[in-house]
Amino acid sequence: MGDLLTVNNIEVIYDHVILVLKGVSLRVPEGGIVALLGANGAGKSTTLKAISGLLRTERGDVTKGAIEFHGATIHRHPPDEVVRRGIVQVMEGRHVFEHLSVEENLLTGAYTRRSGGETRRDLDMVYGYFPRLTHRRNVAAGYISGGEQQMLAIGRALMAHPKLMLLDEPSMGLAPMLVAEIFDIVGRLNREEGVAVLLAEQNATIALKHAQHGYVMESGRIVLEGDAKTISENEDIKEFYLGLSGVGQRKSYRDVKHYRRRKRWLS
Amino acid sequence: MLEALDLQFTILLLSNGVMIGLMYSLIALGFVLVYKATDAVNFAQGEFVMIAGFVAVGALTVAGIPLWLSILAALVAMVGFGFALERVMLRKLIGRPIIAVVMATIGLAAILRGLGPFGIFQGTRPLPLPLRDEPFILGPLFIPPIQLLGGIVSLVFLAGFGYFFLKSRKGVAMRAVADNQQVAMAMGIDVERYFGLAWAMTGVVSALGGVLWGNMLGVDVNLALVGFKVFPVVILGGLDSIPGAIIGGLIVGLVENLAAGYIDPYVGGGTKDFAPYVLMILALMIRPYGIFGKRIIERV
Numbered sequence: 289m290g291d292l293l294t295v296n297n298i299e300v301i302y303d304h305v306i307l308v309l310k311g312v313s314l315r316v317p318e319g320g321i322v323a324l325l326g327a328n329g330a331g332k333s334t335t336l337k338a339i340s341g342l343l344r345t346e347r348g349d350v351t352k353g354a355i356e357f358h359g360a361t362i363h364r365h366p367p368d369e370v371v372r373r374g375i376v377q378v379m380e381g382r383h384v385f386e387h388l389s390v391e392e393n394l395l396t397g398a399y400t401r402r403s404g405g406e407t408r409r410d411l412d413m414v415y416g417y418f419p420r421l422t423h424r425r426n427v428a429a430g431y432i433s434g435g436e437q438q439m440l441a442i443g444r445a446l447m448a449h450p451k452l453m454l455l456d457e458p459s460m461g462l463a464p465m466l467v468a469e470i471f472d473i474v475g476r477l478n479r480e481e482g483v484a485v486l487l488a489e490q491n492a493t494i495a496l497k498h499a500q501h502g503y504v505m506e507s508g509r510i511v512l513e514g515d516a517k518t519i520s521e522n523e524d525i526k527e528f529y530l531g532l533s534g535v536g537q538r539k540s541y542r543d544v545k546h547y548r549r550r551k552r553w554l555s
Numbered sequence: 556m557l558e559a560l561d562l563q564f565t566i567l568l569l570s571n572g573v574m575i576g577l578m579y580s581l582i583a584l585g586f587v588l589v590y591k592a593t594d595a596v597n598f599a600q601g602e603f604v605m606i607a608g609f610v611a612v613g614a615l616t617v618a619g620i621p622l623w624l625s626i627l628a629a630l631v632a633m634v635g636f637g638f639a640l641e642r643v644m645l646r647k648l649i650g651r652p653i654i655a656v657v658m659a660t661i662g663l664a665a666i667l668r669g670l671g672p673f674g675i676f677q678g679t680r681p682l683p684l685p686l687r688d689e690p691f692i693l694g695p696l697f698i699p700p701i702q703l704l705g706g707i708v709s710l711v712f713l714a715g716f717g718y719f720f721l722k723s724r725k726g727v728a729m730r731a732v733a734d735n736q737q738v739a740m741a742m743g744i745d746v747e748r749y750f751g752l753a754w755a756m757t758g759v760v761s762a763l764g765g766v767l768w769g770n771m772l773g774v775d776v777n778l779a780l781v782g783f784k785v786f787p788v789v790i791l792g793g794l795d796s797i798p799g800a801i802i803g804g805l806i807v808g809l810v811e812n813l814a815a816g817y818i819d820p821y822v823g824g825g826t827k828d829f830a831p832y833v834l835m836i837l838a839l840m841i842r843p844y845g846i847f848g849k850r851i852i853e854r855v
Contacts, residue, residue: 340741341740342737342740342741345736345737345740366745367740367741367743368740368743368744368745370743371741371742371743372743376741376742376743377741378741379737379738379741383735383737383738383741384738385730385731385734385735385738385739386734386735387730387734387849388727388730388731388734392727392730392731393731395724395727396727396728396731396739396742396744397742399724399728399742399743399744400742400743444742445742448742448743
């Protein structure tokens with residue numbers, strides 16, 4: 289399979305001074321699921337935003353390197369152009385349009401697509417994947433549950449018919465059962481609709497279960513790369529991300545908390 | 556006999572209040588459109604109306620263009636003004652704290668009002684519309700033609716924009732932009748274009764307001780004072796609600812007229828000008844998001 293997306297040694301600077309990504313390279317093959325792992329502040333979201341073009345809304349800039357999609361550079365394009373080309377980002381924290389109804393939210397996803405008849409069919413497809421959304425279609429999205437909001441965010445992205453979906457922390461703040469449900473649906477979307485997925489996750493266990501390939505980030509760099517199986521068997525990954533010690537037993541959080549626990553000023 | 560007269564007087568005040576109120580709603584609609592799409596509070600709404608009035612009067616009396624073309628000129632000029640303002644001044648402020656936009660519009664208002672001593676902006680100019688002078692008499696109602704026209708135009712545009720936001724693809728996109736700019740961008744919506752569109756729509760509404768109010772009050776720098784009435788209207792109705800603009804406008808129109816009719820005789824006049832603000836302060840205390848305004852959805 290050819291590469292759908294290539295990120296080649298990019299550097300990202302915020303506000304002209306703060307260097308956030310220091311040479312990140314990664315590839316997403318056509319129809320693949322690639323996991324981007326790492327702790328808080330490692331640069332996962334920044335990487336996704338550099339790809340989708342949303343970086344510029346946060347006064348960030350890709351200053352070196354290149355991002356190519358289907359062989360064409362995209363990192364100079366505004367976000368709407370990137371969406372038109374087939375990349376949609378599902379932002380961290382289940383950002384739905386709170387005051388719009390569920391169905392209106394989905395319709396905004398189809399904004400870059402013109403034909404009306406198709407939109408109707410796409411809506412049905414999304415409701416098919418996320419049946420929970422069906423009977424909430426006229427409710428303001430701000431009032432549905434967190435899991436439903438995450439489903440809505442993914443379904444809305446699906447309305448744009450993306451070739452590549454950038455999923456930022458879909459597991460955040462959700463109960464394990466819901467996380468499993470959402471990941472199963474993402475897996476189905478990948479298989480049935482052929483949507484490639486670049487998945488930024490802190491929850492390495494579930495991400496590596498669905499991904500074929502993984503990258504581990506730390507302080508704005510890729511520190512480890514490999515197919516999902518190799519990564520999940522890596523001793524350091526087991527220790528720091530999967531919560532397992534060398535002999536495969538669960539380890540107490542108390543023992544690892546010296547590792548990268550920092551004060552978070554903003555959440 | 557006296558009672559009949561009293562009733563007649565009340566009905567007159569009420570009908571006048573409704574019509575004037577609808578005309579306030581029209582101006583408030585301009586404010587609401589911008590707030591809905593860009594989250595910016597436009598303190599120059601009254602000045603928009605004033606400029607539109609001057610464009611129409613200038614075209615009509617100075618340039619000698621026919622009336623309908625003058626009104627068209629005001630519309631085109633205000634749409635252009637809205638687009639240009641967004642492009643030149645406000646686009647640079649995207650992503651900055653909202654206070655930056657607020658201060659920018661306050662500054663703009665001051666500049667526009669400062670045009671007073673120059674050329675065409677001096678003095679008061681009439682803006683005659685081809686309307687008959689005698690009021691329409693419907694049973695107990697006396698309605699001056701300009702108020703009837705103003706009320707109808709207001710209702711048409713309020714309904715039209717309401718439909719636009721609720722049903723059209725662009726309207727839904729615009730609400731999405733207002734809800735969350737960054738996510739709207741992530742969905743491929745060209746946010747800056749919608750900001751421009753919102754300001755242009757405000758231009759349309761302001762142009763109509765300028766012609767209607769300009770006819771009633773005469774066109775001069777004080778026409779901008781109509782803009783101050785926008786604040787009680789939108790605070791009462793909700794900053795981002797079109798139905799709110801209607802209801803808020805009606806309340807302000809009615810309160811104003813009833814105060815003028817029933818309180819003024821006892822205190823010697825002037826209550827009309829501050830009664831709506833008393834109501835506004837009460838509204839802020841009781842229901843700060845207005846009657847129809849969107850509440851902040853908070854999840855716990």
